[in-house]
Amino acid sequence: MNKEALAVAIAAKFSDVAVDIATPFAEAKAPVAQFRAFMEWLKNDPAMAFDYPMSQTGVDWPEEKKITSVYHLYSMAHKSTLVVKCDLDRSDPKIATVSDLWLGCDWFERETYDMFGVVFVGHPDLRRIMLTDDWVGWPLRKDYKDSRIAGKPY
Amino acid sequence: MEPSIIQNLTPQSKDLLKTEEYWVNMGPQHPSTHGVLRLVMKLDGESVLQVIPHLGYIHRSIERMSEWDVYPQLIHLTDRMDYLSAMLTNWSYCMAVEKSMNLVLPERAEYIRVMMGELNRLSSHCLWFGAYGMDLGAATAFFYGFRERELIVDLLEAVCGARLTYNYMRIGGVAKDLPEDFIPRVKDICETIKRAIVQYEGLVTGNVIFQQRTKGIGVLTKEQAISFGCSGPVLRASGVKFDLRKDETYSVYNHFDFDVPTGSLGDCWDRYVVRIEEMRQSVRILEQAITKIPEGPVMADVKSIRPAKGETYSRLETARGDMGVYIVSQGGPKPYRVKYRTACFNNLACLPAISVGWKISDVVSILGSLDVVIPDIDR
Numbered sequence: 001m002n003k004e005a006l007a008v009a010i011a012a013k014f015s016d017v018a019v020d021i022a023t024p025f026a027e028a029k030a031p032v033a034q035f036r037a038f039m040e041w042l043k044n045d046p047a048m049a050f051d052y053p054m055s056q057t058g059v060d061w062p063e064e065k066k067i068t069s070v071y072h073l074y075s076m077a078h079k080s081t082l083v084v085k086c087d088l089d090r091s092d093p094k095i096a097t098v099s100d101l102w103l104g105c106d107w108f109e110r111e112t113y114d115m116f117g118v119v120f121v122g123h124p125d126l127r128r129i130m131l132t133d134d135w136v137g138w139p140l141r142k143d144y145k146d147s148r149i150a151g152k153p154y
Numbered sequence: 155m156e157p158s159i160i161q162n163l164t165p166q167s168k169d170l171l172k173t174e175e176y177w178v179n180m181g182p183q184h185p186s187t188h189g190v191l192r193l194v195m196k197l198d199g200e201s202v203l204q205v206i207p208h209l210g211y212i213h214r215s216i217e218r219m220s221e222w223d224v225y226p227q228l229i230h231l232t233d234r235m236d237y238l239s240a241m242l243t244n245w246s247y248c249m250a251v252e253k254s255m256n257l258v259l260p261e262r263a264e265y266i267r268v269m270m271g272e273l274n275r276l277s278s279h280c281l282w283f284g285a286y287g288m289d290l291g292a293a294t295a296f297f298y299g300f301r302e303r304e305l306i307v308d309l310l311e312a313v314c315g316a317r318l319t320y321n322y323m324r325i326g327g328v329a330k331d332l333p334e335d336f337i338p339r340v341k342d343i344c345e346t347i348k349r350a351i352v353q354y355e356g357l358v359t360g361n362v363i364f365q366q367r368t369k370g371i372g373v374l375t376k377e378q379a380i381s382f383g384c385s386g387p388v389l390r391a392s393g394v395k396f397d398l399r400k401d402e403t404y405s406v407y408n409h410f411d412f413d414v415p416t417g418s419l420g421d422c423w424d425r426y427v428v429r430i431e432e433m434r435q436s437v438r439i440l441e442q443a444i445t446k447i448p449e450g451p452v453m454a455d456v457k458s459i460r461p462a463k464g465e466t467y468s469r470l471e472t473a474r475g476d477m478g479v480y481i482v483s484q485g486g487p488k489p490y491r492v493k494y495r496t497a498c499f500n501n502l503a504c505l506p507a508i509s510v511g512w513k514i515s516d517v518v519s520i521l522g523s524l525d526v527v528i529p530d531i532d533r
Contacts (some may be wrong), residue, residue: 024253024466053383054469055478055495070469072478074379074494076394079401083467104383107503115217130210130532139218140491 001080021118027083036096043101049077056108058116065090097123116138173199182211186518189528200513205506213532220492225459233319236530239473241274244323246470250479251325253468254461263327264406265447272436277306278473279433282525289522303351344437363409368422372508372520383500386475391428392420400469410439422523498530
């Protein structure tokens with residue numbers, strides 16, 4: 001399915017989801033309220049069939065006071081790619097988990113929680129994955145301060 | 155113990171046979187975890203009830219470090235992720251930056267990259283063969299695997315000066331052209347590997363102990379493999395015919411004729427067979443590449459490396475599977491955010507699901523067959 005067809009199919013089903021097709025892959029921007037229903041539809045609808053989780057991560061935008069949760073999905077059947085983005089409030093980033101839809105998202109979401117402090121509501125085991133459990137702060141946020149990385153060490 | 159024997163025991167003896175549940179730490183310093191991975195296992199006797207992997211023992215924060223430096227200075231960091239196929243991780247990063255700049259490479263550079271990539275894939279699979287044999291108690295396999303790997307690593311050293319962390323790819327091409335004796339040496343290596351694979355198969359494939367340790371063990375179904383985001387030989391062994399070199403082709407892979415081997419059941423045995431077959435296919439690609447490689451420059455004309463504002467996601471098939479690089483650029487000389495999606499991260503994620511119910515020694519076999527490189531997971 002090409003970018004244009006994806007945009008048409010999404011617009012017909014979810015009018016609140018904006019799709020950008022000027023980017024290398026089609027990019028869907030979902031509001032937090034509709035996010036979970038949108039992802040369920042992408043996974044389960046046979047015309048979409050996005051069954052392969054390529055990547056999930058976060059991007060911090062301190063000036064706009066938001067953290068974007070970015071999902072890269074791939075469909076093995078249709079060989080199509082879709083980027084789903086969801087802007088979260090930086091002071092209290094919360095989003096529904098999709099770890100039950102894509103098993104691989106379990107660890108992806110734990111890593112995003114570890115690095116950005118995004119809370120995935122409904123995640124079965126939301127712990128830090130790379131850092132120790134008693135670590136303070138969210139290291140990939142732009143305003144993260146740590147005496148060990150205060151300046152470039154070289 | 156045979157069920158019939160247990161039935162004939164006296165009640166007192168049955169009480170003595172009772173096992174209890176307990177927790178065991180495997181790693182972080184354990185030979186079969188191939189690095190610093192810690193598995194916390196809940197066992198009943200020798201049977202595994204639960205596996206909890208603890209990651210991060212070699213987390214170096216490469217993604218944060220990537221925000222500090224300009225684009226060309228990040229290439230060497232990618233060497234330190236999947237260090238057994240560092241050419242391919244180099245390549246996947248460079249390809250992502252090139253994609254964000256819409257840079258077209260000279261054809262010779264693409265051919266050199268393909269040859270380096272396939273040589274590195276071979277050396278990585280040779281090492282895996284040796285290490286997997288070692289995991290299952292076949293020490294000879296280790297020497298066989300390293301014997302051929304040494305030839306390839308020597309050649310890569312002649313090309314770029316390093317044996318493990320190459321830092322050979324550049325944004326826009328490769329660091330320098332091939333040495334004069336490169337083509338004959340590759341020919342030699344192809345012949346050696348073809349002979350060696352016959353030896354590998356004679357030594358290990360037909361071995362009854364090896365078959366009993368791998369056949370039917372750690373079955374990863376097709377649906378599980380896709381849902382976990384597994385890739386590379388692990389995905390293909392589960393019966394999914396998916397190879398980025400074919401399905402989302404990049405570079406000059408469409409110039410070559412090669413097959414994508416798949417398994418059917420998704421057990422350790424299938425993962426072994428798929429990797430051995432992949433080595434044959436890599437040799438095929440190399441043999442075609444040395445006859446087709448054109449003359450010309452090895453670097454594109456790159457003036458300044460400042461990708462336009464926006465984002466890129468590129469995918470490349472490393473020796474372990476799908477490596478994705480996600481770059482968010484603000485138009486400056488440094489990236490705003492870099493995310494490395496590495497194959498091993500997802501390939502290990504399926505371990506708790508597929509090792510439950512097996513014996514503790516089977517977990518070693520399953521872990522070996524997944525071929526994980528820990529620095530690639532922790533980044």
